[in-house]
Amino acid sequence: MLSGFVERRIVTSGAEIHACVGGNGPPLLLLHGFPQCHAMWHRVAPELARRFTVVATDLRGYGRSERLPGDPQHANHSKRAMAQDQVEVMRALGHERFFVAGHDRGARVTHRMALDHSDRVLRAAVIDIVPTVEVFERLDQAMATAYYHWFFLIQPGGLPEHLIGLDAAFYLRRALGSIGSGGANAGVFDDAALAEYLRAFRDPAAVHCMCEDYRAAATIDLVHDREDRAAGRKLACPLLALWGQASVVGRSYDDVAAIWRAYAPNLTAAALPGGHFLPEESPQETVEALVGFFTG
Incomplete structure (x- = not known):
């Protein structure tokens, strides 16, 4: 999918991570979402x-x-553990300090990374999220309906894993369509990209990990986030917050920038045309925003 990029397998202290590396210039880590x-x-x-x-x-x-x-505390899939993986990946590639941009779940890892590894992250960008703790504390019926998967995927006893496994392709299309503003049948998603997403969705172990990611968000990640908030810890690095004008985030919160400013005093914020999947829906606008921020 990434023409001209070289694939790498990097063993960290927590997990073996797949990476694609390409280009020249200052290092920029990109983290995907669900x-x-x-x-x-x-x-x-x-x-x-x-x-x-x-x-x-x-x-x-x-x-x-x-x-x-998974583990009882969901620590294996906490954003702290995921961030540690990625810092070690960058170190293994020779990048002690770097830029990072994350979308969706990757944006939550980016937020945690910028807090836990402020000596590593030069600048950070988060795409179409507000902080996890804010999602839960501001929840209303409309948001719960739009983000139903947050509560479906955290159910215990293998329930979501089993139901998704009955028709992984159907659930993937449903997830892409309900989270986004266009959906998998609206020409937003490339066929090759969809095939790569489905490749993982057909692996029960991958589905379990994705559920554990959401279970961590509703448990151990909230503990970490609330500890930081109580201690007054904020992002030291400049932060770019982007969101889609037609996304759930864009439609649900009156002032996304104000929410982020409480966590990141050095904030740049902008709404872009499109829905949740900005890198695929509005790639040119996304590139321009990221380049402007990381070269500014």
Whole structure:
């Protein structure tokens, strides 16, 4: 999916991570979201590689990265553990300090990384999210309906894993359509990218990891986020927050920038045309926003 990029397998202290590396210039780490993998960057990574050394990875449990079993505290899939993986990937590639941009779940890993590894992250960008703790604390009926998968995927006892496994292709199309503003049948998603997303969805171990990611968000990640908030910890690095004008985030919150400013004093914020999947729906606008921020 990423023409001209070189595939790497990097063993970290927590998981073996799949990465695609290409381009020249300052290092830029790209982190995907649910229900996707590194392939979601196929319309923007080659353009970014003209200015940056781009590293597009699969989060642990997703795509082609290692699957880890769940644990009672969901620590194996906490954003803290996922962020640690990615910092070690960048170090293994020779990048002690770097830029990072994340979409969806990858944006949540990006937020945690910028807090836990402020000495590593030069600048960070988050695409179409507000902080996890804010999602839960501001929840209303409309948001719960739009984000129903947050509560479906955290159910215990293997329930979501089993139901998704009955028809993985159907659930993937449904997830892409309900989260986004266009959907998998509206020409938003490339056929090759869809095939790569489905490749992982047909692996029960990958589906389990994705559920554990959401279970962590509703448990251990909230503990970490609330501890930071109580201690007054905020992002030290400049942050770019992007969201889609037609996305759930864009439609549900009166002032996305104000929400983020409480966490990131040095904030740049903008709504872009499109829905949730901005790198695929609005690639040119996404590239321009990222390049402007990371070269500014």
